[in-house]
Amino acid sequence: MANPSLIAGERGADHAPPVARLRDRARPWLYLAPLIIALVVWVYGPLVFTGVLSFMSWNLTAPHPSWLGTANYSRLLHEPQFPHAARNTLVYAVAMLPFATVVPMALAIALWKRPGRVSTVYRTLLFLPVVLAPVATAITWQFLLDPLSGLVNVVAGWFGVGAHNWLGDPSSALYSVLLITSVKVVALNVLLFGAALANLERGLLEAAALDGATEWEITRHIVLPHLRRTVVLLGMLSLVVVWPWIFANVAVLTQGGPSGSTDNVYYRLFTYAFTFFDAGTASAAAVVITGALALVLGLGLLVAGWRRRAIA
Amino acid sequence: MPSPSATRRTVGTVGRHAFLLGAVAIMILPVLWALAASFKTPGGIFDSNPLPSPATLDNYRVATRDFPVWRLLINTIVMAAGVTLLQLLIAVPAAYALVRFPPRAHRVLVALIVITLLVPPQSLIIPLFLTISHLGWRNTFPGLILPQLYGTGLAVILLRDHIRAVPSTVLGAAVLDGARPGEVLRLVLLPLLRPALGAVAILLFITAWNEYLWPSLAAPDIDHATIQPGLGAFLTQEGPEYGPLLAGSMLATLPIVAVYLLASRRVTDAFMHSGLR
Numbered sequence: 059m060a061n062p063s064l065i066a067g068e069r070g071a072d073h074a075p076p077v078a079r080l081r082d083r084a085r086p087w088l089y090l091a092p093l094i095i096a097l098v099v100w101v102y103g104p105l106v107f108t109g110v111l112s113f114m115s116w117n118l119t120a121p122h123p124s125w126l127g128t129a130n131y132s133r134l135l136h137e138p139q140f141p142h143a144a145r146n147t148l149v150y151a152v153a154m155l156p157f158a159t160v161v162p163m164a165l166a167i168a169l170w171k172r173p174g175r176v177s178t179v180y181r182t183l184l185f186l187p188v189v190l191a192p193v194a195t196a197i198t199w200q201f202l203l204d205p206l207s208g209l210v211n212v213v214a215g216w217f218g219v220g221a222h223n224w225l226g227d228p229s230s231a232l233y234s235v236l237l238i239t240s241v242k243v244v245a246l247n248v249l250l251f252g253a254a255l256a257n258l259e260r261g262l263l264e265a266a267a268l269d270g271a272t273e274w275e276i277t278r279h280i281v282l283p284h285l286r287r288t289v290v291l292l293g294m295l296s297l298v299v300v301w302p303w304i305f306a307n308v309a310v311l312t313q314g315g316p317s318g319s320t321d322n323v324y325y326r327l328f329t330y331a332f333t334f335f336d337a338g339t340a341s342a343a344a345v346v347i348t349g350a351l352a353l354v355l356g357l358g359l360l361v362a363g364w365r366r367r368a369i370a
Numbered sequence: 371m372p373s374p375s376a377t378r379r380t381v382g383t384v385g386r387h388a389f390l391l392g393a394v395a396i397m398i399l400p401v402l403w404a405l406a407a408s409f410k411t412p413g414g415i416f417d418s419n420p421l422p423s424p425a426t427l428d429n430y431r432v433a434t435r436d437f438p439v440w441r442l443l444i445n446t447i448v449m450a451a452g453v454t455l456l457q458l459l460i461a462v463p464a465a466y467a468l469v470r471f472p473p474r475a476h477r478v479l480v481a482l483i484v485i486t487l488l489v490p491p492q493s494l495i496i497p498l499f500l501t502i503s504h505l506g507w508r509n510t511f512p513g514l515i516l517p518q519l520y521g522t523g524l525a526v527i528l529l530r531d532h533i534r535a536v537p538s539t540v541l542g543a544a545v546l547d548g549a550r551p552g553e554v555l556r557l558v559l560l561p562l563l564r565p566a567l568g569a570v571a572i573l574l575f576i577t578a579w580n581e582y583l584w585p586s587l588a589a590p591d592i593d594h595a596t597i598q599p600g601l602g603a604f605l606t607q608e609g610p611e612y613g614p615l616l617a618g619s620m621l622a623t624l625p626i627v628a629v630y631l632l633a634s635r636r637v638t639d640a641f642m643h644s645g646l647r
């Protein structure tokens with residue numbers, strides 16, 4: 059437990075002379091100033107800027123924006139592309155959840171149960187998919203999923219499954235992109251679940267085993283409850299962090315196609331901004347995305363009863 | 371004869387290994403395929419045989435001779451090191467202040483920091499892009515590096531938990547000896563924090579190294595590009611050059627794997643003491 063008098067010493071005692079008291083009052087802000095400036099300049103400022111731009115008409119190649127009102131928003135809602143992309147985004151997010159939580163958790167527990175050299179080798183190998191260059195990952199899968207010579211179709215052929223154009227068929231393209239991306243998500247989250255498990259006292263399990271608990275009972279009643287917070291955290295975090303990976307795969311492999319089947323709101327935003335140079339519509343999309351995400355994460359935190367802990 | 375429980379345990383062990391082996395094999399298969407294909411001939415890459423026969427180093431020669439791969443790698447190192455260094459320089463004093471002399475409004479402040487972690491970077495790129503274009507910073511290192519400070523919040527949150535773990539009596543003793551807060555930070559806390567700083571630095575470096583979207587917008591010019599979007603150049607210049615692209619990506623992945631092998635424990639540690647508890 060911290061000794062209050064020692065902390066007081068560092069914060070400055072109340073009976074100090076006025077100049078010293080002022081200095082103590084100002085000190086935290088001095089240390090925090092670079093951070094506050096960085097976050098205002100590079101996060102909060104741009105967020106406000108995006109909000110303002112969403113009410114403007116601005117072709118990025120033109121010199122000046124002009125006021126437009128809510129036309130960008132109504133355009134987003136009434137064009138078929140954005141609502142369609144939003145539905146796809148929901149499918150991506152929901153289908154990605156097991157790959158962010160259950161699958162890596164099971165792998166991490168299996169690794170953790172028997173620590174040692176083999177587990178270390180597995181863990182090292184699992185880091186490789188995380189760091190393989192995004193473009194290389196996409197191109198590799200383009201070859202593996204090739205309808206004619208791809209390894210996936212060759213293997214599927216052994217089981218009597220006919221050759222299929224995984225990325226070219228609108229019915230399978232989204233799930234192909236999803237599975238390609240899930241490899242990275244699973245690999246990263248195994249490492250993160252492993253980190254969470256490292257804090258679990260092994261003695262606890264040994265005691266339970268001595269008391270006659272079976273392996274499954276130990277997992278069910280000690281390990282899983284320990285990981286509950288991690289599951290919630292990684293599930294929600296995956297809603298934020300997987301999009302750059304999905305984006306790279308979509309940009310290289312499908313460009314949102316075939317017939318819009320792999321499109322999503324993030325790729326839409328990018329298309330509005332950097333293909334059509336329409337900063338206004340892209341900003342409106344950004345506002346809608348951020349708002350929806352804030353709503354989902356806020357509800358998630360509330361449901362998990364996590365609000366206090368996350369910001370405490 | 372083995373007891374039923376021993377049999378069950380053996381089955382469990384075999385099952386677990388089969389599960390792990392299968393899952394890990396599926397996940398690293400693409401990496402191994404890319405590695406093998408980087409040694410294939412231009413024609414061989416379209417074979418369904420995953421092994422290179424005959425194997426050749428041509429792709430590596432083309433990647434380093436006809437494409438500016440070394441240039442791209444140097445740019446990436448400078449960018450990732452710059453982002454890491456600046457984020458740490460900002461985050462260390464901030465995390466120190468939040469733990470040791472929090473201002474009255476620190477709860478609000480921490481909430482505002484956590485929120486920045488959850489803002490999707492895609493919703494910031496338009497203003498960030500307009501800003502650096504306006505400043506004439508496209509295709510420059512300031513343009514590549516400074517906007518990535520939007521991620522500094524993560525370093526603050528991770529370091530804050532590490533600093534909290536330092537017994538306050540250690541720091542308090544220094545205060546009693548008359549050390550000023552700046553001296554406590556430099557002379558007492560930083561040496562204690564070195565392993566944590568290393569771990570967080572590695573994490574930030576890897577994140578910046580793998581950044582794709584922002585560098586592709588900030589530095590589209592091939593001489594100023596970083597390796598991740600730069601690899602895309604192999605796809606456009608006179609038809610796709612798959613072999614050299616994969617060779618280039620191996621060269622892009624190798625440094626990171628080396629960093630990880632040297633410090634894999636520390637990377638895991640960086641998360642262990644974070645909010646994942």
